[in-house]
Amino acid sequence: MKIEWIVVGPLETNCFLVYSENNSECVIVDPGAEPDKIIKGVREYKLKPVMIVNTHGHVDHVGANKAVKEEFDIPLYIHESDLKLLKSAMQSAFGLMIGAQKSPPPDGFLKEGDTIELGGSHLEVLHTPGHSPGSISLLGDGFILSGDILFRGGVGRTDLPGGSWEKLKESIKNKIFSLPANTLVLPGHGPSTNVGFEKDSNPYLT
Numbered sequence: 001m002k003i004e005w006i007v008v009g010p011l012e013t014n015c016f017l018v019y020s021e022n023n024s025e026c027v028i029v030d031p032g033a034e035p036d037k038i039i040k041g042v043r044e045y046k047l048k049p050v051m052i053v054n055t056h057g058h059v060d061h062v063g064a065n066k067a068v069k070e071e072f073d074i075p076l077y078i079h080e081s082d083l084k085l086l087k088s089a090m091q092s093a094f095g096l097m098i099g100a101q102k103s104p105p106p107d108g109f110l111k112e113g114d115t116i117e118l119g120g121s122h123l124e125v126l127h128t129p130g131h132s133p134g135s136i137s138l139l140g141d142g143f144i145l146s147g148d149i150l151f152r153g154g155v156g157r158t159d160l161p162g163g164s165w166e167k168l169k170e171s172i173k174n175k176i177f178s179l180p181a182n183t184l185v186l187p188g189h190g191p192s193t194n195v196g197f198e199k200d201s202n203p204y205l206t
Helices: 035-044 065-072 080-091 093-097 165-176 195-201
Strands: 002-008 013-019 025-029 048-053 076-078 115-118 121-127 136-140 143-147 184-187
Touching: 002 035, 013 035, 013 184, 025 035, 025 115, 035 065, 048 065, 048 115, 076 080, 121 165, 136 165
Parallel strands: 025 048, 048 076, 143 184
Antiparallel strands: 002 013, 013 025, 115 121, 121 136, 136 143
């Protein structure tokens, strides 16, 4: 399994293209803005998108759902607890500013323990609430896509609707920090990090 990422929008959201080296099947994670840029990336890497996954329902992670879904005719998945956020995301002034389009409804929901198969490899869904009620992380072989739960030297906001500092800490310490220290952490914004580095030095969690 390989990963490419495309930085999109004014908040520099990381849109990830997770794909199988065996058959080029691809999951598009968090198409937050600039759909033309995402679509171009998929074409350049000669990938075969099979689904869109939103790690959570905030507008900077879902703003290009509509265009990307229509371009590739693929299903959209999110955790059910963030359905309300997905529906309301376009109501914000920020959504208008970044040119976000109203997201289509999800075709299904992901929950703790679900797996996404990609050419013989798989991603495991971890429910990691705190930044939002339905935040999820995607665990692969040696890496985790953490959404806006954990960043390099930082953590996600908890002052937005549905946020919870206590749940955020529990998600990080019980789910992410239980992984091997060399597990690569790929967050929703900013550079990558690893579990060991964050356990030892993240100022919000030490």
